[in-house]
Amino acid sequence: MTVVDLDDLFAEEVIADPYGYFARLRERSPVHWNERFGLWIVSGHAEVVWLLRHHELFSSAVIRTTSGPPYPPVDPEDLPLFDEIRSFRADQLVEQDRPEHLRMRGLVHQYFTPQAIEGWRPFVRAAVADLLDDIQPRGSMDVMTDLAAALPVQIIGEMMGVPREDRGHLREMADQILYINRGEPYRLRPLVEGVRGILEYAEPLARERAERPGDDLISLLAQGERAGVFTHNQVLVNTGLLLFAGHETTMNLICNGLLAFMRHPEQWRRLRLDPAEAARLATEECLRFDPPVKSTQRVATQDVELGGRLIRAGDRIRWIIAAANRDPAVFPDPDRFDIGRQPNPHLSFGAGIHYCLGVALARLEGQEVFRALAERFEAFELTGARLKYQPSVQFRSLESLPVTWSA
């Protein structure tokens, strides 16, 4: 067994297999002080739920309220870029606490309710079918590029009323923005490019929608500025957030889910028995088993005891979805991929007031993709060399997923 520095969140072994590492940590202590990066790691299911439901004790304004340098360290000459990124992230909905958070979320939530999103199912189903019609005759694909990255941009692009011809450009900016919370020392450069790109891109769109609102999401944000809920910068920043938040996450859901099926062929055969019916619970199990987001942050607003440890006001906290989702106190046989698992109270969408705004859309896209794949393909096989994950503590992202199939 490789010996890993217990606090090295970015070690190659931890990136490759976060589940083994975080399970060992959770067994030692569900609330652990990481000396190396100076933050708490919360890995027990009960502890994460408690933390997320007490938003007044654990602020989401991590970027605004903590002044520490980025971790792991970045190239020193890039440090000036950090302020630009901070000011971008600080205006995002996900960085707000109450009461601002409620005012902002209250404006956009009606667009994302389960009933509202259900109305998009025919559109999503058709978009998946179009992609697969194109892919199927080829005999092989990179699931990441050809399917997982291609689908969400079409859906969210349509919801935001972004012209079709711009979607390639959006993908490029998304790839730059996704350097957030990665480990590469040069990461601030592509990230700041993406931030500048999206602000520049959103500006004329927001102006146009403020004057001639449609029924799209950017119009909703632009009207929020008129109503005094958003500042102009917040309209632009949150346009960027909504464009990309559902992007990386859905990509990872599709790739990580399909990989789980490839490694558990009996579960794939089970899905194929009745894809229309089984896709709903199967998507939940994909979300639990290998979640798109491994962890997220909070900062303590006051001294508070959690899991028998005293967290001090101002301390940074990382709560680990990848650990909580495998907590044996909640999930029997947690390392088993079981697409009929029920109940399945995974924390892949978080909990509490910041519970994923796009949850219904993510579920819809996952269900439609797994259903369509199961209806069309008997089995997938991995091709190429060993799989590599992006060096991110936040996202569980494959670099690529090349496969072939028997039809």
Added chain:
Amino acid sequence: MDGRVRIRVDHGLCVGNAMCVALAPGAFAHNADRQSEPLDPYDEAVDTILDAAASCPTGAIRVEDAGTGEWLFPPRGS
């Protein structure tokens, strides 16, 4: 219907998003676990209660006509 409704919250589904409590504070409150608890009696317009039910991101809220038992939310078939 006589205007009174019965509200149910499924605690297996409620994630404490609290949008219902924010939108209809006369009909929903937090319990000790920070999950939503319907208030009985409630003091809120039925339309506001239905809006709050629709706002739940996990579909944890059901609303029935208290007299007839008819489902008002979610609509039948969904």
